[in-house]
Amino acid sequence: MKKIAIIGSSGGNLYNLGGKDPEKLLQEIITQSDAAGLTISAVQFIAAAESMDSIKDTTKAKVFTFDKHGQPAEMFHGLLAEANKAAVELDKDIAQKIRNGQIDGLILMSADPEGTNKQAIEAAVEMKLPIVGTGGTSMAMIGSKGANIIAQSGTTGTTSRTRAISFITSLCKIWGIKYQPVIGASSKNPSAQQGNVFKRINIRGIMVSALPGFIAMAIVLALSQIPGLSGMKEVFDVMIQALPVVVAVIAAKQVSDLDEVSIVSGVIAGILSVNGGIIGGIIGGILAGILVQFLFKKCIQWRFPMTTVNIVAGGFSGLIAGLIVYYLLAPLALQIGDGFKAAIEFAINFNPILAGVVAGLLIWPAILGGIYHAAILPIVLLEMEKTGASFLGAVDMVGLVMVSAGINLANVIAPRDKGEAAAATPGFLINMGFGTFVEAAYPFMFSNKAVFAGAILSAGAGGALVGMFNVRGTAYVPTFTAPLLTNNMAGLIIAMAAALILSFIITIIANKAAGLMRKKDNAVKGKAENPKSYKAE
Missing domain, CATH: 3.40.50.2300 (Response regulator)
Structure with missing residues (x-):
């Protein structure tokens, strides 16, 4: 050694x-x-x-x-x-x-x-x-x-x-020692990744990381609707064009993780991938990340000075990846993205209420089954790419966030056990204050089948209202700001309120029923353990 x-x-x-x-x-x-x-x-x-x-x-x-x-x-x-x-x-x-x-x-x-x-x-x-x-x-x-x-x-x-x-x-x-660089971690992080760069490609991770950029765009769109701020529409148009750059940078950074070198590569690739939409940006960023690491290793093997290594790795990789997308892949990437959006629009145009019901009924099983971040969130972001709001984004806010808030609120007001109120309170506050952490409802859903069924039913009802009012919106924002980031403020408020109230009522009833059942079971158990005392009575 x-x-x-x-x-x-x-x-x-x-x-x-x-x-x-x-x-x-x-x-x-x-x-x-x-x-x-x-x-x-x-x-x-x-x-x-x-x-x-x-x-x-x-x-x-x-x-x-x-x-x-x-x-x-x-x-x-x-x-x-x-x-x-x-x-x-x-x-x-x-x-x-x-x-x-x-x-x-x-x-x-x-x-x-x-x-x-x-x-x-x-x-x-x-x-x-x-x-x-x-x-x-x-x-x-x-x-x-x-x-x-x-x-x-x-x-x-x-x-x-x-x-x-x-x-x-x-x-x-x-x-003469074989060496594979560690990418994406320090020695304190056991998840450090070595070897095949393709194993670090994670579309879901890229899309989730890009979410703040899409929310920022939605906020700009909302501001542009305020009288006197119509000029913000131009800012909105600029931000739409910038989204492929955002996802490209994230993709290049995640794939190669060579700090500023991969970021520069991703920016160059993203700029040249704009015509391919966010799918084009993702492809450009992934290609850039792969090329960054390949060129970086080759330049070191060729004993280039480190400054030159970084210039070649960062600049050339981004340029090559971007040009591939610009001349070859952009039209195909754009068609794929448009295809997803067209499928959503077709379902909505065919029967908006039915589309909302189906989306609402499936959204809880999707998040519980791990499909949400892999499939639904990317589609939400693809919808938002053009308009700044999304049909599935509105279903997310109504069917997940507001239903979770209703379940948590019910357990704050009328819990089965006193300890559940303490657990439900922070979940409710995060649901309402930040539009996320729907997982806070899991313990109550998993411990009571009626609450679980109520969550799905409430999400379906809320989705139906989203379809009825043709609402487009987004989640991951404070609930009181969500109506400001939609195409139909009144429709979203009604759908949100309905989902929250319905899940709240169902959970209250389920908790009361569970409490009565528990008292009955305790009485039967007590009678079995002390038959003489019951006989005397």
Whole structure:
């Protein structure tokens, strides 16, 4: 097992590219080292409170090393001049470890070969240790000393994650070690994903993450209806055009998760995928994410400087993915999106009340069966792409949120057990205040079949009213604002109120019936346990 040491400082340009967050910067290297089976045996990192391009001896600074658990630990906190003195002692220890054969390679970041890192670098030169690092000026000085530098770069355009992957890739290549970068997590997160990039493609995750953008668009649409704010319609049109960019960025980030590099790639791909709608944006973003990681790895293997690696990976991947969608896939993606919306509109035009009833009756089974986020929410967002509101979005608010609120309210006012009121109160407040957390009704639905049936019945009735009034709306907003984000304020209010009241009444009746049944059972049980006392009576 190869052992490495991390040496350096928060630097000048590096300070703005991860150096001001030393724990995260070091943790990224730990994560990738663990993935490669490398051991970090020493750390000496000086983190200043500001960029070292403009520091003074009185600037505050910290010195980081490793604790006994192999995690970054602050060993000194004070003025920079004092921090440098503390770092020199670590420098001496690392130099001794190098000469004793306890360190096999160095990772340098904005190191100081003439000061706080002088002894360790001199020892590395003597032992011909492979060195990787960033910091244009410092790496040039270290190279002039005859150091065995196998990969070097400036810091411009890099991130903590891309630097860490580059460092470990270069060291593993020279040592002949197989290494697969960890994407999307730190060593503290056991769900870190390695290997096949295609396994990180998650359409549901992309759509759910994009939801705030759609809600923002709906809010702009509502504002444009206010007298004097008609100019907001132009803003609404701009936001519609921006939605493919939003989903493309999210897709690229989730697939590659190379921080700013993947974000830039997603933006470029999204801009070129606008003509394909949000499906085109998703496709462009996914392609960009795949290409980002592929080009990133190839450029590192070809030993490009890190700045160039990021430029090629971020810029070229977004451009290639975007052009593929722009010239080849945009018309098909747009037709697919329009097909989903046309199917919904056909059902509504055929019989709006029936469509509402079916949607309402199915929405609880859908969310309980895990289908909601995978199928219904994406269709809601596709509907909202053109108009800012959705038929299924209105059914969501009425059939899920308001029904859950009715069930919770009933258990606040007339619970089967006193303890249930305490559990139902926060659920009701979140339902009404934020338009979400319908799961709060689950305990009451699962413990009483009548409440469960009442929830489905209430959702069906509410859906029927949504269809009757031809309502379009959205969920995930406070209930008192939902009527403002619809095409039919009165219709949505009636549907919301009906669903809440019906589920409330059914739950009250079910709770009373359950209470009477419990009393009867207790009486029978008591009579069986004490037959003499009942006989005497």
